[in-house]
Amino acid sequence: MALSASGTPKNTFTTSKRLAGTNRTPAPGLSEKTPSNTPRSQFATPRTNYATPKSRKASSAMATPECSSNVEAPTRKDKLSNVNVAVKIRPGIAKEQQPPKNQFTTPKTNSATPKSRKASFDTPDCFSNVTVETPTASSKRNSNKDKYDQVSNLTVAIRIRPMGAKELGTNVVKIRDKELIIRTQPSGASGMATDHIFQYDHIFWSCDESDPIYATQEDVFMTLGKPLLNNAFRGYNGCLFAYGQTGSGKSFSMMGRNTCDSIDIDTERYSGVTPRFCKDLFERVRTLDKGWIATVEVSYFEIYNEKIHDLLASSSCVSNRTPLKVREHPIWGPYVVDLSVHTVKTYEELRDWLLQGNKNRATAATSMNEKSSRSHSIFSIELSLCERIKGEDMSRRSKVSLIDLAGSERLGNSHNTEKIREGVYINKSLLTLGKVISALADQKKNQFVPYRDSVLTWLLRESLGGNSLTAMLATISPASTQLEETLATLRYACQARSIVNRARVNESPHDRLVRELRLELENLTSLREEYEKRALSSSSVILINDSTSEDLEQLRNKLTQTENRLLEAQRDWEQRFMETKKTQMKELAEAEKYKAELESTVRVMKTANSDVSLSPYTTNFLEELECVLTDDNAELSDISDDIKNWCNNNDLTCTFTADSMTVTDLVHGKQARLSLGKLDLRGFENIGDFIRNLKWTKAVKPAKKLSKAEVMSSMNRIYQALSHLQPPEDENNLSLLFAKVNKSLQAFETALLNNMRSNTGQKTVTFNM
Numbered sequence: 001m002a003l004s005a006s007g008t009p010k011n012t013f014t015t016s017k018r019l020a021g022t023n024r025t026p027a028p029g030l031s032e033k034t035p036s037n038t039p040r041s042q043f044a045t046p047r048t049n050y051a052t053p054k055s056r057k058a059s060s061a062m063a064t065p066e067c068s069s070n071v072e073a074p075t076r077k078d079k080l081s082n083v084n085v086a087v088k089i090r091p092g093i094a095k096e097q098q099p100p101k102n103q104f105t106t107p108k109t110n111s112a113t114p115k116s117r118k119a120s121f122d123t124p125d126c127f128s129n130v131t132v133e134t135p136t137a138s139s140k141r142n143s144n145k146d147k148y149d150q151v152s153n154l155t156v157a158i159r160i161r162p163m164g165a166k167e168l169g170t171n172v173v174k175i176r177d178k179e180l181i182i183r184t185q186p187s188g189a190s191g192m193a194t195d196h197i198f199q200y201d202h203i204f205w206s207c208d209e210s211d212p213i214y215a216t217q218e219d220v221f222m223t224l225g226k227p228l229l230n231n232a233f234r235g236y237n238g239c240l241f242a243y244g245q246t247g248s249g250k251s252f253s254m255m256g257r258n259t260c261d262s263i264d265i266d267t268e269r270y271s272g273v274t275p276r277f278c279k280d281l282f283e284r285v286r287t288l289d290k291g292w293i294a295t296v297e298v299s300y301f302e303i304y305n306e307k308i309h310d311l312l313a314s315s316s317c318v319s320n321r322t323p324l325k326v327r328e329h330p331i332w333g334p335y336v337v338d339l340s341v342h343t344v345k346t347y348e349e350l351r352d353w354l355l356q357g358n359k360n361r362a363t364a365a366t367s368m369n370e371k372s373s374r375s376h377s378i379f380s381i382e383l384s385l386c387e388r389i390k391g392e393d394m395s396r397r398s399k400v401s402l403i404d405l406a407g408s409e410r411l412g413n414s415h416n417t418e419k420i421r422e423g424v425y426i427n428k429s430l431l432t433l434g435k436v437i438s439a440l441a442d443q444k445k446n447q448f449v450p451y452r453d454s455v456l457t458w459l460l461r462e463s464l465g466g467n468s469l470t471a472m473l474a475t476i477s478p479a480s481t482q483l484e485e486t487l488a489t490l491r492y493a494c495q496a497r498s499i500v501n502r503a504r505v506n507e508s509p510h511d512r513l514v515r516e517l518r519l520e521l522e523n524l525t526s527l528r529e530e531y532e533k534r535a536l537s538s539s540s541v542i543l544i545n546d547s548t549s550e551d552l553e554q555l556r557n558k559l560t561q562t563e564n565r566l567l568e569a570q571r572d573w574e575q576r577f578m579e580t581k582k583t584q585m586k587e588l589a590e591a592e593k594y595k596a597e598l599e600s601t602v603r604v605m606k607t608a609n610s611d612v613s614l615s616p617y618t619t620n621f622l623e624e625l626e627c628v629l630t631d632d633n634a635e636l637s638d639i640s641d642d643i644k645n646w647c648n649n650n651d652l653t654c655t656f657t658a659d660s661m662t663v664t665d666l667v668h669g670k671q672a673r674l675s676l677g678k679l680d681l682r683g684f685e686n687i688g689d690f691i692r693n694l695k696w697t698k699a700v701k702p703a704k705k706l707s708k709a710e711v712m713s714s715m716n717r718i719y720q721a722l723s724h725l726q727p728p729e730d731e732n733n734l735s736l737l738f739a740k741v742n743k744s745l746q747a748f749e750t751a752l753l754n755n756m757r758s759n760t761g762q763k764t765v766t767f768n769m
């Protein structure tokens with residue numbers, strides 16, 4: 001299978017090039033062979049990040065403090081013993097026991113996590129009730145049902161940025177013994193401070209550079225970005241999103257200090273996860289074996305006020321940008337229509353795109369952060385790896401999305417209506433993200449997940465509970481003045497840890513099979529070689545020692561058995577290879593046939609009479625779709641089909657609605673309408689007789705032509721309605737039918753728009769088929 005210029009296999013529908021947000025591109029596969037120059041460990045699953053933490057017990061028993069502070073502990077009372085504890089503490093953590101400078105000092109006994117739920121109940125009266133800050137994580141963490149599937153919980157990390165120079169308040173964040181502790185000010189009748197204790201997969205303490213446990217940009221990348229990169233080379237999708245309050249350090253962590261400065265973005269001190277990821281990616285590509293072809297494509301868009309803007313579009317101009325639409329592809333999921341995708345060959349090329357996108361990103365001053373980014377930005381990198389083995393191209397694709405979310409605004413602080421509008425939309429996306437996380441974290445079966453309630457969550461669907469290895473970086477400020485926001489972020493992040501994703505290698509079943517069989521073959525060959533070696537050495541020993549022929553016979557038998565197995569596997573391999581090849585050819589033929597059908601429909605529509613109003617097509621299609629979906633009046637549909645056929649053959653237009661039938665004679669300018677209740681063919685010799693006897697009146701003026709916007713808006717409504725009917729993944733037949741309906745719909749829309757273009761000379765809209 002040859003690759004197209006941009007690395008897309010030729011027989012892949014071009015729509016895959018436009019996919020964004022999620023990547024369910026059914027990419028052809030590739031051999032498991034590790035590029036020899038690449039260290040094997042790089043390809044290994046980063047157990048530390050996605051693995052079930054070994055230690056699940058909370059750090060220490062809750063000793064009763066001398067009524068100096070309250071301890072807020074888990075609220076899900078029945079599940080505390082199951083608390084999933086996994087906090088990565090970097091080297092030097094031992095010193096963490098000493099509170100970093102300008103942090104409060106807590107007596108050791110005061111803020112310890114309860115060892116068990118029971119312990120929390122023993123809390124003396126002078127303490128407030130215990131509530132969950134670290135929820136139970138799923139037991140599914142990192143179980144592998146399929147050899148190549150990775151089932152894992154979202155990896156959640158927290159980063160604490162330094163206090164700003166002008167920031168008021170004191171530092172209320174502390175880390176101790178793999179825990180993050182927030183101390184609230186004394187309040188209430190007890191007049192005591194409260195300690196909120198949280199646990200995460202990783203905690204990055206970046207408050208004070210002189211602190212030995214200070215987490216650098218490199219630390220963040222190595223812990224969160226590198227595993228995604230390693231897995232991308234293995235064919236897994238990945239996603240890292242930064243979440244946090246405005247000014248808490250999301251952009252700093254993801255991109256760097258000055259996101260538009262080409263020097264700054266590359267400096268060791270400031271370079272964020274995204275540029276590091278891209279640089280490392282090309283380093284890895286450089287070390288690939290000869291014979292491997294790697295294609296890297298990037299796209300970058302932002303969601304601003306629930307509208308999508310391409311940050312890399314050629315004519316991208318901040319003031320005049322056309323919002324893009326999200327569509328649901330039946331196989332590949334939600335994607336951004338017409339998003340530009342750029343093939344890059346070097347890191348420098350990629351960095352230029354990144355900088356261009358950053359410059360285009362909507363920014364606005366807020367009361368909190370002078371250059372606060374008011375949009376969610378999604379930078380996606382698609383990696384295709386291809387190797388030619390025995391004349392066959394084996395490839396796999398992966399997509400990694402690096403996301404910098406906008407900070408949630410407290411609208412009360414702003415007087416600007418535009419800002420309030422932005423805030424509402426940003427909050428809508430983040431609010432929905434919260435709802436999605438809650439629903440996924442709930443883990444109740446059939447729980448409705450409102451992915452579609454916002455553009456952001458719709459596009460992140462696969463990254464949240466789908467085919468992706470996902471990590472979340474929650475950033476917080478240590479200042480007491482930001483306490484409320486900080487606690488909200490930390491709770492949000494806690495909940496996200498319960499989300500379970502199932503990532504799989506993105507390759508075709510055919511390529512997976514070939515890869516597996518090649519591995520099997522390699523194993524057996526090495527086994528045979530080993531036996532041969534042993535047999536040789538045994539026979540020499542036998543010759544020398546004149547040992548029993550029994551041992552030799554046994555060894556020979558084993559060798560023969562192994563050889564037979566090998567032969568069998570080879571035969572099996574060849575047979576299965578041929579079978580899959582045949583299936584592939586069949587599928588290809590079907591696709592070609594389907595493509596031809598579509599092309600002919602488009603041709604017919606293009607050459608249609610320019611006077612024909614578009615309305616009948618729309619109405620007809622909608623009615624037919626309604627009929628198909630409701631499966632109503634099967635008998636009636638037989639009659640209506642006959643009538644429609646007759647009308648078509650006699651230059652009449654016939655349309656059926658839910659309760660009436662309308663026949664239009666455009667040539668003579670007359671029309672007849674009949675309610676379906678009165679549709680009765682008895683007493684007529686044939687359909688012609690029936691039609692002639694209808695009550696004809698002067699035809700009403702043909703409906704006005706639909707504008708492109710109207711067509712697209714109604715088509716979008718249909719797509720939305722249709723997507724609600726999407727069958728579950730395991731319903732193969734229904735899924736196929738669904739895909740066909742969806743495809744037909746796309747064909748219909750293309751035809752409509754093409755027709756419109758030829759009629760009105762309006763601007764063309766290109767749709768991928």
Ligand SMILES: Nc1ncnc2c1ncn2[C@@H]1O[C@H](COP(=O)(O)OP(=O)(O)OP(=O)(O)O)[C@@H](O)[C@H]1O
Binds near residue numbers: 206253372
């Ligand atoms: N780890 C850090 N070390 C040093 N400075 C930091 C760190 N994190 C953030 N900062 C500084 O804090 C300020 C705010 O950070 P940043 O712009 O990244 O916040 P943000 O969360 O992306 O805000 P917004 O939501 O408004 O985009 C910047 O001046 C940044 O340089």
